[in-house]
Amino acid sequence: MADDDLPWVEKYRPKTLGDVISHEKIVVPLKKMIKNKRSDFPHLLFYGPPGTGKTTTVRALARDLWGPRLFKQRVLELNASDERGISVIRTRVKNFASMTATKRDKRYPSPQFKLIILDEADNMTAPAQAALRRTIENFAGVTRVCLICNYLSKIISPLASRCLKFQFAPLPPLQNIQRLEYIAKEESIDGIDDKIIKEIVSHSKGDMRRAITLLQSCFKLFGKSFTLSDISEITGDISSDEIDAHFSFVRSCPSSHDISQFVENLQRQGKSCILVCEGVTNKLLQDDSIPSVPKAFIVQKLAKMDLCLSEGGSEKLQALDFLMFFVAKLKEHSS
Amino acid sequence: MCVLWLDKYRPQTIKDLDYQKESFERLGDLVSGNDFPHMLFYGPPGAGKKTRIFSLLNKVFGHSVDKLWVERRKVKEGSEQSIAIISSPYHIELNPSDAGRNDRLVVSEIIKEMASYAAVNREIEAEGEKSSGLHAHFSAAKKKSSKHSKDEEDDEDTKPSHSAPRFKVIVLNDADMLSRGAQQALRRTMELYVRSCRLILVAETPSKIIEPLKSRCLCVRVPAPTDEQVFDLLKDVYDQENESSRLYDMSDSDILTITKMCKGNLRRGILTLQATCAQRTHLRKKTMPEEAEWRLLIHQIAQRIIDKQDGQALLSARTDCYDLLTSCIPTDIIFEELTMTFLQKLPDSVHSFITFYAALYEMRAVKGTKAIYHIEAFLATVQRIIVVNLKRK
Numbered sequence: 039m040a041d042d043d044l045p046w047v048e049k050y051r052p053k054t055l056g057d058v059i060s061h062e063k064i065v066v067p068l069k070k071m072i073k074n075k076r077s078d079f080p081h082l083l084f085y086g087p088p089g090t091g092k093t094t095t096v097r098a099l100a101r102d103l104w105g106p107r108l109f110k111q112r113v114l115e116l117n118a119s120d121e122r123g124i125s126v127i128r129t130r131v132k133n134f135a136s137m138t139a140t141k142r143d144k145r146y147p148s149p150q151f152k153l154i155i156l157d158e159a160d161n162m163t164a165p166a167q168a169a170l171r172r173t174i175e176n177f178a179g180v181t182r183v184c185l186i187c188n189y190l191s192k193i194i195s196p197l198a199s200r201c202l203k204f205q206f207a208p209l210p211p212l213q214n215i216q217r218l219e220y221i222a223k224e225e226s227i228d229g230i231d232d233k234i235i236k237e238i239v240s241h242s243k244g245d246m247r248r249a250i251t252l253l254q255s256c257f258k259l260f261g262k263s264f265t266l267s268d269i270s271e272i273t274g275d276i277s278s279d280e281i282d283a284h285f286s287f288v289r290s291c292p293s294s295h296d297i298s299q300f301v302e303n304l305q306r307q308g309k310s311c312i313l314v315c316e317g318v319t320n321k322l323l324q325d326d327s328i329p330s331v332p333k334a335f336i337v338q339k340l341a342k343m344d345l346c347l348s349e350g351g352s353e354k355l356q357a358l359d360f361l362m363f364f365v366a367k368l369k370e371h372s373s
Numbered sequence: 374m375c376v377l378w379l380d381k382y383r384p385q386t387i388k389d390l391d392y393q394k395e396s397f398e399r400l401g402d403l404v405s406g407n408d409f410p411h412m413l414f415y416g417p418p419g420a421g422k423k424t425r426i427f428s429l430l431n432k433v434f435g436h437s438v439d440k441l442w443v444e445r446r447k448v449k450e451g452s453e454q455s456i457a458i459i460s461s462p463y464h465i466e467l468n469p470s471d472a473g474r475n476d477r478l479v480v481s482e483i484i485k486e487m488a489s490y491a492a493v494n495r496e497i498e499a500e501g502e503k504s505s506g507l508h509a510h511f512s513a514a515k516k517k518s519s520k521h522s523k524d525e526e527d528d529e530d531t532k533p534s535h536s537a538p539r540f541k542v543i544v545l546n547d548a549d550m551l552s553r554g555a556q557q558a559l560r561r562t563m564e565l566y567v568r569s570c571r572l573i574l575v576a577e578t579p580s581k582i583i584e585p586l587k588s589r590c591l592c593v594r595v596p597a598p599t600d601e602q603v604f605d606l607l608k609d610v611y612d613q614e615n616e617s618s619r620l621y622d623m624s625d626s627d628i629l630t631i632t633k634m635c636k637g638n639l640r641r642g643i644l645t646l647q648a649t650c651a652q653r654t655h656l657r658k659k660t661m662p663e664e665a666e667w668r669l670l671i672h673q674i675a676q677r678i679i680d681k682q683d684g685q686a687l688l689s690a691r692t693d694c695y696d697l698l699t700s701c702i703p704t705d706i707i708f709e710e711l712t713m714t715f716l717q718k719l720p721d722s723v724h725s726f727i728t729f730y731a732a733l734y735e736m737r738a739v740k741g742t743k744a745i746y747h748i749e750a751f752l753a754t755v756q757r758i759i760v761v762n763l764k765r766k
Contacts, residue, residue, distance in 0.1 A: 045410055047589075048567055088585040093561075117561035118554070121481060161557050188585075248588035255410060255591040258403040259396075272592060294724035298716055306597040306637045308416035312580040343732075351736035352705040353578050355712060359732035362725040 086206025089245030208244025416595030419638030597637030
């Protein structure tokens with residue numbers, strides 16, 4: 039399949055470590071390890087928020103080590119979509135780990151070990167992680183492991199202590215902007231407004247994948263002339279203008295009838311009530327004219343609501359409850 | 374006669390859409406180019422998410438997406454549970470949350486398998502295109518109807534201008550009901566098989582979809598139509614029906630009542646319209662458009678709690694609640710409907726208590742195993758609220 043058919047995120051995914059533009063502190067030592075050609079390559083643990091290039095980096099690393107031809111033989115990639123219970127660790131991973139690799143590709147360093155990439159490792163159960171402990175030590179001569187996760191705390195500490203840890207921070211805006219401009223140039227979208235790119239970057243909060251997807255969908259949907267509100271429409275976020283309007287609505291101490299009407303309207307428009315609640319609370323915190331006591335209560339309530347929602351509570355009822363509480367607290371303290 | 378008006382008047386192509394046409398025409402342009410992103414459609418029920426997805430698929434693949442068949446697949450070798458899969462040569466539609474706690478397996482087994490064999494399917498299609506005789510034979514065998522020749526013509530008309538896309542589309546319904554684990558499992562699947570398949574997630578609210586999935590998708594909001602739009606559409610459907618048969622006698626005000634009732638849920642609106650029309654002609658009754666029975670029952674329960682606050686009222690509410698639950702009305706809907714009724718009928722001073730307890734007990738009902746306890750607890754609490762706040766003064 040031609041590369042044209044691929045989404046830009048895949049098309050512009052760095053293929054080698056040299057292409058990785060960010061994370062010098064990670065890429066430079068990795069490159070050194072490749073150059074050394076010695077077998078003291080450590081186990082790796084990459085952690086950081088989504089879209090910062092963890093998977094990309096490890097794949098680029100593997101490509102630099104063995105080249106595309108040997109890639110399939112030397113690398114076992116398991117992610118959350120694969121069964122990764124304790125039995126799989128015992129059989130599949132162990133089998134793969136215990137094989138010795140001999141084939142070499144002369145154009146690449148081709149060290150004598152294999153790589154197991156465990157993507158989204160924070161989703162593995164603790165027993166499965168525990169089963170990995172001895173496995174990775176026993177076969178350290180022929181196999182290296184790279185764990186990738188969002189939250190370091192979900193990896194059991196004996197496993198984490200066996201690995202060299204790299205933190206992937208959210209990409210700084212400048213690098214994000216440069217990359218987006220590069221892609222825009224490659225795709226020959228000329229004359230794109232700097233402001234738009236900045237807006238996309240600030241929306242994606244350091245998540246490169248999100249930024250690129252956004253750029254592509256904006257460009258394809260609206261052509262060259264798209265506005266800021268188009269962007270928030272596509273991300274499913276709520277634009278700051280709307281939040282302002284919602285905030286002045288709840289500030290006006292509406293009756294409970296109005297509030298329930300308000301929630302129903304939001305639902306009809308398909309907007310996420312929860313995002314509105316969050317946005318309104320943010321606005322409240324920035325408003326200096328409101329005393330801090332109600333603010334504290336409201337923030338507590340927001341936290342409770344988040345818990346209830348993650349337990350599977352109904353969005354409508356939770357939002358209704360939150361907004362009622364919000365307005366009641368404001369009333370209490372303004373009178 | 375036995376056709377649902379809902380299906381009869383469902384827009385088939387993007388051109389036929391009645392509202393939000395412009396943004397979808399743009400989307401149509403996007404997908405008919407070669408890059409078809411993963412998408413997340415979200416919006417309230419009955420707003421037309423599915424209709425829009427099908428019109429998009431129609432645009433990309435032509436009429437062959439209409440040739441549907443259904444199969445059932447075991448979630449796992451040897452397990453009892455199975456889920457239904459609706460598929461056409463180019464797309465698959467499934468509802469992973471049907472598998473309940475096993476939804477992660479559906480994602481990791483079935484979707485992955487589907488995603489990887491899409492490539493083989495493409496070759497067959499490509500061959501079929503080379504020798505159109507084979508293609509015709511293939512579709513003739515599928516259809517076995519006299520309509521076949523007409524279909525072929527249509528195929529020519531709507532055949533996308535570019536070469537046929539080389540991927541399959543997987544539509545996942547109720548994506549917001551997927552467990553965290555299942556959503557996590559989708560993450561890499563979406564990237565690894567991007568060459569052979571694209572996913573369309575359908576959800577009611579985007580807030581229950583995890584961030585990494587959202588960042589891989591183009592999010593498309595499908596808001597419910599406004600009351601005016603609903604009214605116009607209902608009127609349109611009604612006029613078209615009545616023109617041929619002249620059977621019905623609905624006034625504009627009747628249609629307006631239906632519009633008010635359905636609150637932007639077009640599916641409900643059209644179904645109610647047809648039901649009311651049918652009742653009037655076949656039963657020769659002058660019925661007014663009616664709320665669904667279960668809604669009325671919920672209103673009755675609420676009314677009884679408001680009228681009387683004692684064990685007797687609670688006991689009679691219990692039997693009604695059992696009726697609701699056994700007829701498969703979801704718990705969250707019961708809670709929402711009860712709360713809205715209480716809010717309407719009780720004075721403002723107690724509203725914040727009611728919403729507080731509604732949110733609390735609803736959450737508990739989801740976490741717990743027996744919904745009936747939590748509904749009763751809520752009703753009892755409302756009784757208490759009424760006694761303490763309204764009666765004692």
